[in-house]
Amino acid sequence: MDLLIEGMREAIEMLISGDPEIFEITWLTLKVSLSAILISTLIGIPIGVILGLTAFRGRRLLLVLVNIGMGLPPVVAGLWITMLLWRSGPLGSLSLLYSPFAIVMAQVLVSLPIVIGLTCSAFQQIDKNMLIQIKSLGATRFQTVSLLLRETRIAIMAAIMAGFGRVIAEVGAAMMVGGNIRGETRILTTSIVMEVSKGNFDVALALSFILMSLAFIITFFLTILQQRNKKQ
Amino acid sequence: MKLNKIFTVSLLAVFLFMMSACSNSTNGTNEKNQAKPDETNTAEVKDLILTTTTSTQDSGLLDVLIPMFEEEQKNTNVKTIAVGTGQALEMGVKGEADVLLVHAPDAEEEIVNSGDAINRKRVMYNDYIIVGPSADPAGIKGMEVKAAFKQLFDKDAVFISRGDDSGTHKKELGIWKSIEITPADNKGYAETGQGMGNTLQIAAEKQGYVLTDRATYLAQKDNVDLDILVEGDDDLLNIYHVMQVNHEKHDKVNSEGAEAFVQFMIADKTQKVIEEFGKEDFGESLFVPYTE
Structure with a gap:
């Protein structure tokens, strides 16, 4: 209990004293996770829509793969990306390993299936009669999709939030492909792991409060966005 | 339509935010790259x-x-x-x-x-040291390292090993080998597969003995309730x-x-x-x- 209070005090002190390293780490965490979830959203929603609305050969197999991907262990994603980016690997000449870009890659890999899968299931639940109605009113394909996107807004925001939760909580892959390099790839989760192994539990606890506040603020805004105008 | 707008606008806002963040960071590296040539006449970092x-x-x-x-x-x-x-x-x-x-x-x-x-x-x-609970149930305090290892094995004491192929782990295995003992036979022997800091914390929780480098032990001393029991042996140089x-x-x-x-x-x-x-x-x- 003492440690908990101590950690909270430390967190507040860190923020007030304006320790530049903490800000740098927090800022990088924010940049990396938001980039990852943005990329996942931009790629994942269109794919989810297509998977949800159309029927084609191999669609079911694709869905199985997406659903497995939802549970892809981050360390597995990390290991794959590490081997891909190694100097001896296929993308070795780009020297991307141990850079924030590599962390974003790993985080996209673990969050993309979540966004695709949840978007797809939202679109599959759309009433067939509504689809027919929209079409009979002469909507273009673009109009149809944008109308349906509005209709499924709540589920899609939930998909983005679930993806974001995965991304900000991720540590295994970030450690492997990022390397926890001070001033370059050290993010909140990897610094927590490091501080624990150093035995600085108070610092680790303080960082955990900062991480949770960050997650809270972002999820708060996403939830507001999701629930907005619900009464109308 | 209104909802759609809100959604698009907020997505755009996030996107712009990201773009500015990215360009900030590229500016940062550019500055770094540009600042350096002035001093060293080399273009690339x-x-x-x-x-x-x-x-x-x-x-x-x-x-x-x-x-x-x-x-x-x-x-x-x-x-x-x-x-x-x-x-x-x-x-x-x-x-x-x-x-x-x-x-x-x-x-x-x-x-x-x-x-x-x-x-x-x-x-x-x-140097490496053997640390353990201050009560020292296996009674190895002040012994030579090989004798201490033997005693720990004979008494089936709780021994926490790194088990991660690290330098410290290699050292520990070397000592076991030199006295021809396979420690894994003992029930008290456990491998953590983790770093030195974590292994010390686990050893403290389990009140076990552990071979550690002095630097990590000193850095962790306040967190772990373990005392130095064996030190100063030539075999323990790191x-x-x-x-x-x-x-x-x-x-x-x-x-x-x-x-x-x-x-x-x-x-x-x-x-x-x-x-x-x-x-x-x-x-x-x-x-x-x-x-x-």
């Missing part, structure tokens, strides 16, 4: 991947040395990857690292002989070497930076810093300079 053991990072030594090195070599950006010595050496063999700072002399000689590493230099040492990965065998290696780092580690100035490191916080040096 090259990465130098240093793989090392957790003890050099967890003790905080590298946080002091790396900025010093980067100050000296303006066009080198060091990427420190702190892993167990086993993995550090393996990354050298695969050519994934440029320079290694490790502490497992036998395994190091192997990769020098295989031609994967060159220019191996002795840097510093500290020697660190620095070496560069052979660029003739692995063509992507930054050999210039690696060579500079080796030179830096054995320079008098650096050795002085190593000697002073830790005196303020722990009352004694964590590492002792030990060049050839």
Whole structure:
């Protein structure tokens, strides 16, 4: 209990004293996770829509793969990306390993299936009669999709939030492909792991409060966005 | 339509935010890249991947040395990857690292002989110690290290091993081997597969014995309820070497930076810093300079 209070005090002190390293780490965490979830959203929603609305050969197999991907262990994603980016690997000449870009890659890999899968299931639940109605009113394909996107807004925001939760909580892959390099790839989760192994539990606890506040603020805004105008 | 707008606008806002964040960071690197040529007349900042053991990072030594090195070599950006010595050496063999700072002399000689590493230099040492519960249920306090290991085995004491192929783990296995004992036969023997800091914490929780390097123990002393029981034996010397990965065998290696780092580690100035490191916080040096 003492440690908990101590950690909270430390967190507040860190923020007030304006320790530049903490800000740098927090800022990088924010940049990396938001980039990852943005990329996942931009790629994942269109794919989810297509998977949800159309029927084609191999669609079911694709869905199985997406659903497995939802549970892809981050360390597995990390290991794959590490081997891909190694100097001896296929993308070795780009020297991307141990850079924030590599962390974003790993985080996209673990969050993309979540966004695709949840978007797809939202679109599959759309009433067939509504689809027919929209079409009979002469909507273009673009109009149809944008109308349906509005209709499924709540589920899609939930998909983005679930993806974001995965991304900000991720540590295994970030450690492997990022390397926890001070001033370059050290993010909140990897610094927590490091501080624990150093035995600085108070610092680790303080960082955990900062991480949770960050997650809270972002999820708060996403939830507001999701629930907005619900009464109308 | 209104909802759609809100959604689009907010997505756009996030996107713009990201773009500005990205351009900020590129500006940052540009400045860095531009600032450096003025001083060194070299256009490119090259990465130098240093793989090392957790003890050099967890003790905080590298946080002091790396900025010093980067100050000296303006066009080198060091990427420190702190892993167990086993993995550090393996990354050298695969050519994934440029320079290694490790502490497992036998395994190091192997990769020098295989031609994967060159220019191996002795840097510093500290020592291993056996720590355990202050009550010392197995009664090993003050014994010689081999006798202590034997006693721990005979009494089936709780012994927590790193089990991660690190330098410390290799050392521990070497001691068991020298007294011809297979420790895994004992119920009290457990492997954590984790770093030294975590292993000490687990040992403290389980009230077990553990072989550790002194630096990590001193750094953790306040957290773990373990006392030094065996120390000062010649067998317990923990020697660190620095070496560069052979660029003739692995063509992507930054050999210039690696060579500079080796030179830096054995320079008098650096050795002085190593000697002073830790005196303020722990009352004694964590590492002792030990060049050839």
